[in-house]
Amino acid sequence: MRDVAVIGVGMNRWGELWEKSHRQIWTEAALEAIADAGVDHVDALYVGCMSGGLFMGQEHLGALLADQLGMGPIPGTRVESACASGGLAFRQAYLAVASGEHDIVLASGIEKMTDVDGGAATYALSTAADQEYECYHGITFPGLYAMMARVHMHRYGTTREQLAHVAVKNHQHGLLNPLAQYQSAVTVEQVLESVMVADPLRVLDCSPITDGAAAVVLAALPRTGTKRPAVRVAASAAATDTIGLHDRDDVAWLRSTEVAASKAYAQAGIEPAALSFCEVHDCFTIAEVMVIEALGLVDCGKGGEAAASGMTALGGRVPVNPSGGLKSKGHPVGATGIAQIREAVLQLRGDSAGRQVRDARWGLTQNMGGTGASSVVHIFTRA
Amino acid sequence: MIGSARYWREIPQRYRYEAARCDACGKVHFPPRLVCSVCRGTSFTKTTLSPEGTVETFTIIRVPPTGFGAEAPYAVGIVKLDDGVKVTAQIVDTPPDDLRIGQRVRIQFRRVQKEGEAGILCYGYKFVPVEQ
Numbered sequence: 299m300r301d302v303a304v305i306g307v308g309m310n311r312w313g314e315l316w317e318k319s320h321r322q323i324w325t326e327a328a329l330e331a332i333a334d335a336g337v338d339h340v341d342a343l344y345v346g347c348m349s350g351g352l353f354m355g356q357e358h359l360g361a362l363l364a365d366q367l368g369m370g371p372i373p374g375t376r377v378e379s380a381c382a383s384g385g386l387a388f389r390q391a392y393l394a395v396a397s398g399e400h401d402i403v404l405a406s407g408i409e410k411m412t413d414v415d416g417g418a419a420t421y422a423l424s425t426a427a428d429q430e431y432e433c434y435h436g437i438t439f440p441g442l443y444a445m446m447a448r449v450h451m452h453r454y455g456t457t458r459e460q461l462a463h464v465a466v467k468n469h470q471h472g473l474l475n476p477l478a479q480y481q482s483a484v485t486v487e488q489v490l491e492s493v494m495v496a497d498p499l500r501v502l503d504c505s506p507i508t509d510g511a512a513a514v515v516l517a518a519l520p521r522t523g524t525k526r527p528a529v530r531v532a533a534s535a536a537a538t539d540t541i542g543l544h545d546r547d548d549v550a551w552l553r554s555t556e557v558a559a560s561k562a563y564a565q566a567g568i569e570p571a572a573l574s575f576c577e578v579h580d581c582f583t584i585a586e587v588m589v590i591e592a593l594g595l596v597d598c599g600k601g602g603e604a605a606a607s608g609m610t611a612l613g614g615r616v617p618v619n620p621s622g623g624l625k626s627k628g629h630p631v632g633a634t635g636i637a638q639i640r641e642a643v644l645q646l647r648g649d650s651a652g653r654q655v656r657d658a659r660w661g662l663t664q665n666m667g668g669t670g671a672s673s674v675v676h677i678f679t680r681a
Numbered sequence: 682m683i684g685s686a687r688y689w690r691e692i693p694q695r696y697r698y699e700a701a702r703c704d705a706c707g708k709v710h711f712p713p714r715l716v717c718s719v720c721r722g723t724s725f726t727k728t729t730l731s732p733e734g735t736v737e738t739f740t741i742i743r744v745p746p747t748g749f750g751a752e753a754p755y756a757v758g759i760v761k762l763d764d765g766v767k768v769t770a771q772i773v774d775t776p777p778d779d780l781r782i783g784q785r786v787r788i789q790f791r792r793v794q795k796e797g798e799a800g801i802l803c804y805g806y807k808f809v810p811v812e813q
Contacts, residue, residue: 434805435771436742436745436755437757437769438746446738448739449737496742498740544759544767
C-alpha cells in the first residue's frame with residue numbers, strides 16, 4: 299500500500315440553500331478542492347450521499363457529478379452508509395490511491411435536504427434505522443439517541459446540564475467558522491428550555507437539517523508542487539454494529555466506533571493521548587459524549603464531564619469539533635464525513651484562522667451512521 | 682410507504698410473536714434470521730417470544746413521525762424479554778411520565794399505526810405495565 303495525502307480541500311457555506319441545486323452546491327465544493335490542490339484533473343471521484351432518492355428524487359450521482367465536473371468519462375462511484383456516507387466515500391478514495399489503482403482522486407459528499415418538507419426529511423433519515431422493527435413502532439432518530447442518553451444518565455449519572463454543555467461548546471466553535479450554518483451562541487439555559495423532542499433530548503440537543511457539500515483531493519506520496527502542505531492519511535478504518543439499537547448488549551456503548559478507532563490507532567502507531575484535536579459525529583449532544591468514550595479520550599461513563607469542564611473546548615486538553623461539529627456547522631448527512639476531514643486538513647496545515655488548534659500534530663475524524671451501526675475513523679498528520 | 686405484501690410478510694412476528702431459537706447455541710432471534718449472530722449457525726427451531734420483560738430504556742416522542750401525529754406524546758422503549766430477546770415498541774396504558782427503567786411490562790396485540798389517508802391499518806405488539 300502506498301502512502302496517501304490530502305492535497306486540496308473545498309467547501310461552501312452550509313445552510314438552507316434554497317437558491318442552489320445539488321449540482322451547483324457539489325460542483326462549487328469540488329472545483330474549490332481541485333483548485334486548492336493545484337491539479338488539472340482527477341482520475342476518479344467518490345461521492346458520499348445518504349439518500350439522493352428520498353431527498354431529491356435523484357440517484358446515479360457518480361455519473362451525474364463526473365459529468366457536471368466536465369471530467370467524464372472518469373469512474374464515478376456513489377458510497378452510502380447513512381450519515382457515515384462521506385467518511386466511507388473518503389475511505390474508498392483512500393484505498394483506490396493506496397492500492398495504486400489511481401493517482402489523484404476526488405472524495406466528496408453531498409446532501410440536499412431542504413427540497414422536501416420536514417416530515418419527508420425525517421422519514422428519509424429514519425431509513426438509517428430498522429424500518430420493520432424500530433421505525434414501525436413510531437420511534438424517531440432523536441428518540442433512539444434519547445434512549446441511549448437515558449441509559450447513560452441512569453447508569454453513569456450524566457446530567458442534562460452536561461449534555462447542554464456539548465451544544466454550548468459546539469455553537470461557540472461554530473461562531474469561529476464562517477461556513478457554519480449557525481453563527482450564533484447558545485446558553486445552557488436556552489438548551490434546557492428549548493422544545494422537548496424526545497425525552498430527555500430537546501431541539502437544541504439535535505443537529506439541524508442542512509444543504510451542503512464538501513470535497514477533498516487525495517494523491518499518492520511523495521508529491522511535490524502542492525500549494526499548501528500535504529496532510530498524510532495516517533489511518534483509515536471502518537466497522538459495523540447491529541442495525542437495531544435493541545440488538546446490542548449495551549445500548550450506551552458505541553462498539554463500531556471503538557473497533558474502528560482501535561484499528562486506526564494501531565495503524566497510525568499512536569495512543570489517544572497523542573491527538574491534538576478530533577472532529578466527531580455529534581448528531582445529538584449525547585452522541586459526542588458517547589463517541590469520546592469509545593475513542594478512548596475519556597474513560598467509559600466519563601464523557602458527560604468533558605464539555606462542561608472545558609477539556610474538549612478550543613484551548614482545552616483535546617478540542618473536539620473545532621469546526622462547530624454537526625450541531626453548529628450543520629449536518630447535510632452525506633457531506634458531513636468529508637467536511638470533518640476538510641477541518642482536520644485545515645487544522646494540520648495551520649489554516650484554521652480564529653479556531654486554529656495550537657501546535658496541531660495529529661487529528662482524528664469519526665463519522666457514524668444511524669445509531670452507530672457504522673463508524674468510520676481516520677487519523678491525519680502533516681506529511 | 683408500507684405496501685400490503687411488505688406488511689403481510691411480517692405478520693408471523695407482529696401478530697404471533699414468532700421467533701427462532703438457534704439449534705446450535707440456543708440464542709433466540711426476533712425476527713427469525715438465516716444466520717445466527719452469535720455462532721453463525723443456520724438451523725433454527727420456531728419459538729414464541731416470552732410475554733413479559735423489563736424496560737431497559739425508553740423515551741417519550743413529542744415530535745412524531747408521519748402516521749403517529751394523533752398519538753403524540755407517546756412512549757417508546759426497549760424491553761428485554763425474559764428469554765433475553767430485546768425489542769423496541771410503544772409502552773401504553775400508563776402515563777409516560779410514570780415510566781421508569783426496570784419496570785415490568787407485558788406484550789399485547791394492538792393497532793400500531795394507520796398508514797396514510799386511505800391506507801391499511803397496521804397492527805402489532807405494544808407493551809403494557811404488569812400489575813404488581
